[in-house]
Amino acid sequence: xxxxxxxxxxxxxxxxxxxxxxxxxxxxxxxxxxxxxxxxxxxxxxxxxxxxxxxxxxxxxxxxxxxxxxxxxxxxxxxxxxxxxxxxxxxxxxxxxxxxxxxxxxxxxxxxxxxxxxxxxxxxxxxxxxxxxxxxxxxxxxxxxxxxxxxxxxxxxxxxxxxxxxxxxxxxxxxxxxxxxxxxxxxxxxxxxxxxxxxxxxxxxxxxxxxxxxxxxxxxxxxxxxxxxxxxxxxxxxxxxxxxxxxxxxxxxxxxxxxxxxxxxxxxxxxxxxxxxxxxxxxxxxxxxxxxxxxxxxxxxxxxxxxxxxxxxxxxxxxxxxxxxxxxxxxxxxxxxxxxxx
Amino acid sequence: xxxxxxxxxxxxxxxxxxxxxxxxxxxxxxxxxxxxxxxxxxxxxxxxxxxxxxxxxxxxxxxxxxxxxxxxxxxxxxxxxxxxxxxxxxxxxxxxxxxxxxxxxxxxxxxxxxxxxxxxxxxxxxxxxxxxxxxxxxxxxxxxxxxxxxxxxxxxxxxxxxxxxxxxxxxxxxxxxxxxxxxxxxxxxxxxxxxxxxxxxxxxxxxxxxxxxxxxxxxxxxxxxxxxxxxxxxxxxxxxxxxxxxxxxxxxxxxxxxxxxxxxxxxxxxxxxxxxx
Numbered sequence: 001x002x003x004x005x006x007x008x009x010x011x012x013x014x015x016x017x018x019x020x021x022x023x024x025x026x027x028x029x030x031x032x033x034x035x036x037x038x039x040x041x042x043x044x045x046x047x048x049x050x051x052x053x054x055x056x057x058x059x060x061x062x063x064x065x066x067x068x069x070x071x072x073x074x075x076x077x078x079x080x081x082x083x084x085x086x087x088x089x090x091x092x093x094x095x096x097x098x099x100x101x102x103x104x105x106x107x108x109x110x111x112x113x114x115x116x117x118x119x120x121x122x123x124x125x126x127x128x129x130x131x132x133x134x135x136x137x138x139x140x141x142x143x144x145x146x147x148x149x150x151x152x153x154x155x156x157x158x159x160x161x162x163x164x165x166x167x168x169x170x171x172x173x174x175x176x177x178x179x180x181x182x183x184x185x186x187x188x189x190x191x192x193x194x195x196x197x198x199x200x201x202x203x204x205x206x207x208x209x210x211x212x213x214x215x216x217x218x219x220x221x222x223x224x225x226x227x228x229x230x231x232x233x234x235x236x237x238x239x240x241x242x243x244x245x246x247x248x249x250x251x252x253x254x255x256x257x258x259x260x261x262x263x264x265x266x267x268x269x270x271x272x273x274x275x276x277x278x279x280x281x282x283x284x285x286x287x288x289x290x291x292x293x294x295x296x297x298x299x300x301x302x303x304x305x306x307x308x309x310x311x312x313x314x315x316x317x318x319x320x321x322x323x324x325x326x327x328x329x330x331x332x333x334x335x336x337x338x339x340x341x342x
Numbered sequence: 343x344x345x346x347x348x349x350x351x352x353x354x355x356x357x358x359x360x361x362x363x364x365x366x367x368x369x370x371x372x373x374x375x376x377x378x379x380x381x382x383x384x385x386x387x388x389x390x391x392x393x394x395x396x397x398x399x400x401x402x403x404x405x406x407x408x409x410x411x412x413x414x415x416x417x418x419x420x421x422x423x424x425x426x427x428x429x430x431x432x433x434x435x436x437x438x439x440x441x442x443x444x445x446x447x448x449x450x451x452x453x454x455x456x457x458x459x460x461x462x463x464x465x466x467x468x469x470x471x472x473x474x475x476x477x478x479x480x481x482x483x484x485x486x487x488x489x490x491x492x493x494x495x496x497x498x499x500x501x502x503x504x505x506x507x508x509x510x511x512x513x514x515x516x517x518x519x520x521x522x523x524x525x526x527x528x529x530x531x532x533x534x535x536x537x538x539x540x541x542x543x544x545x546x547x548x549x550x551x552x553x554x555x556x557x558x559x560x561x562x563x564x565x566x567x568x569x570x571x572x573x574x575x576x577x578x579x580x581x582x583x584x585x586x587x588x589x590x591x592x593x594x595x596x597x598x599x600x601x602x603x604x605x606x607x608x609x610x611x612x613x614x615x616x617x618x619x
């Protein structure tokens with residue numbers, strides 16, 4: 001089956017181009033304020049590769065996910081699927097998009113229909129396929145998919161409440177595979193699992209990627225998962241991309257103060273877990289403010305940080321939205337070294 | 343029994359009443375927290391670690407009963423104590439911090455009132471004195487506007503603020519032992535680091551002992567001196583962090599270490615001061 005339209009090597013499979021999205025805060029019928037969830041965000045996802053989007057609650061990663069999946073439309077900018085803007089897709093184009101881009105959610109117990117068996121749910125997703133019509137053929141394929149994700153076909157007849165969280169997360173990957181997608185959107189796929197389940201899911205996802213050439217968009221705050229899977233990493237803070245680049249580079253040498261704080265906080269008790277912190281908590285910005293969004297929380301804030309900040313290439317392919325990134329990074333690397341010696 | 347122990351739990355068994363009858367949730371668990379030391383209790387969800395902690399201060403849910411065992415705190419058996427006596431221990435000598443601070447706080451009272459209440463109960467202080475204490479402690483907890491935070495209701499607090507308030511409530515009577523049940527697992531990573539900074543700072547400054555319950559083996563290894571591993575209601579292994587993590591003897595412990603991806607151990611490092619501008 002060759003359902004994907006022709007594309008050149010330079011066209012990303014799925015792409016957000018300078019998207020903006022805001023939400024209204026309402027009191028009754030009146031819109032009293034608006035909160036910008038995304039501001040000028042551009043990301044690209046490729047087949048066979050993993051794009052990781054990292055950040056904490058309120059950074060806009062879920063909103064970006066909803067835009068990429070075509071569930072909501074951006075106010076400005078556009079989402080492109082194999083180079084075609086989603087807004088201009090025909091009905092057949094939309095079907096192809098839905099078939100080619102699938103999703104796996106964080107909480108499997110709420111994303112499975114409790115009234116359907118696991119097999120029923122996986123088979124139901126095959127409505128988008130034209131090659132499987134009879135119920136028998138669909139169930140046969142569902143059993144095959146369960147085997148592919150390392151589950152026994154006997155799970156087909158069980159209900160979601162009768163299987164473990166780890167098994168259900170594998171089944172939800174099987175459900176995503178049911179439409180023969182080229183890309184899967186993974187929303188915190190491991191955060192509801194304990195350590196052993198997490199490792200199994202990561203191993204499974206990596207194996208499927210190399211076997212099927214799948215692309216992934218991985219939304220996560222688990223740097224263990226990101227380190228194991230991601231090729232490209234985008235770090236977001238308050239609706240903006242603050243740093244992006246090849247995952248290995250960004251993880252090895254993070255430059256933006258926020259990326260550094262996030263990495264240090266995620267690796268307490270290892271050599272990466274430094275004493276680098278940001279202060280206070282997430283707060284909304286005054287309207288019209290153009291400067292660095294981390295300003296009030298950054299330990300290195302200076303008056304110049306209130307000026308407009310743009311994403312600048314600091315190293316090849318590594319872009320950072322902080323005018324003092326290099327200076328701060330070298331300063332604190334020096335002080336780290338000193339404190340190690342003491 | 344270890345003479346230097348501030349708290350020791352011996353042969354504790356807790357049973358849970360469920361739909362399918364009575365089942366043991368904690369079986370013959372024995373552990374002790376040495377005076378001034380930090381013990382980490384690790385295990386996956388459902389291993390019984392929270393029930394063990396709750397039974398220390400007799401806070402078990404209705405469906406659970408402590409069937410046998412002895413809980414000694416500084417030579418006194420807490421499990422045989424009268425309720426009125428135990429009330430004086432709770433909060434004053436042993437405090438608990440739970441996982442989800444927002445649900446542990448009473449939504450009808452301000453943060454300041456709830457913390458002041460604990461102080462007034464134990465210290466017979468005036469309302470004014472209690473209030474001043476609370477505001478000072480909120481400041482020490484790193485809450486940026488302590489006066490204002492004291493006037494806020496729980497729904498106005500963020501997760502990180504609520505956990506600092508809970509911590510203040512636990513520390514206001516200067517207890518000797520803190521039981522912290524996964525205190526930071528619901529917080530975002532950078533906020534978790536901030537709250538841990540405060541926790542480590544306050545508990546070590548007061549030379550308190552701590553029983554830290556967590557699913558995060560790495561975190562426990564960075565913070566605690568001794569560790570106990572719990573699985574299916576039983577403590578399968580315990581010892582110093584070095585002994586247990588460097589040469590684990592139980593296969594489950596080996597699995598936990600592999601799954602957590604621990605290759606090297608480093609002590610927890612508190613926030614560093616910003617470099618001069």
